[in-house]
């Protein structure tokens with residue numbers, strides 16, 4: 394078991410907290426943003442044991458920490474942390490019941506936000522040229538990842554969003570928070586239609602498996618998007634392309650865009666994401682995504 398406090402915190406520092414965080418790209422992304430905008434920051438990775446999240450956050454803020462990104466498996470705990478009188482939370486994080494960005498203010502108050510939704514929307518619309526309005530979207534999964542993006546996708550006025558989950562009940566319950574354009578169902582009960590966009594928000598790709606969706610949801614113009622990011626195309630992306638989808642994307646753009654939104658929350662400056670996305674792809678020897686919407 395790792396030491397809860399096996400990290401060094403210096404004043405006005407930033408960090409990503411999670412378990413695991415060893416391979417997190419957030420420090421690299423935030424340092425590139427900082428270079429670009431001329432803001433000096435320190436940004437670390439902090440691995441926290443399950444059960445030790447609250448203590449780790451208190452320790453970080455008591456040592457002058459200014460802001461945290463929160464990743465798996467602590468986003469819901471971070472949301473719970475923002476439910477006290479001394480904290481404020483953005484409406485989008487409240488809707489998602491999940492927080493990925495914390496800001497510690499000088500007056501001792503805490504602000505929680507969730508930038509995953511804006512990150513996905515920015516990647517789809519600005520980087521990949523996929524306009525969400527009036528499109529049909531199949532969103533696979535009903536866990537934290539999907540909760541985090543659903544509100545932002547819905548705000549862009551798609552024609553419909555079908556949430557399909559292995560545990561159908563979870564998808565149905567989630568859909569009830571929205572209007573009739575959002576419906577929830579089981580993986581094997583997806584309406585027999587071709588969708589404009591099929592998003593994988595399950596944890597299946599992490600284990601190199603598919604979420605178990607029928608290929609009938611794919612048409613000649615469908616784009617598939619895996620919220621996971623890997624150095625190689627994910628199994629879901631390969632499945633999409635080999636079953637007739639036009640384009641396949643991983644979640645690197647979303648990762649960089651959600652970081653850009655967190656950077657804005659903390660520093661009130663919006664960095665340019667494109668060069669950072671390219672720099673990270675290049676680092677892995679991939680100069681372009683396997684499929685492209687443009």
Ligand code: ATR
Pocket residue numbers: 465466533534535536537538539558559560563594595596597602603604605
């Ligand atoms: P998180 O909140 O961190 O996203 P989670 O709540 O465990 O994690 O949600 C993971 C999602 O991936 C869920 O939608 C889960 O389906 P269930 O709700 O039925 O558990 C889905 N998931 C995980 N592994 C999967 C697999 N092998 N095939 C299909 N769906 C999977």
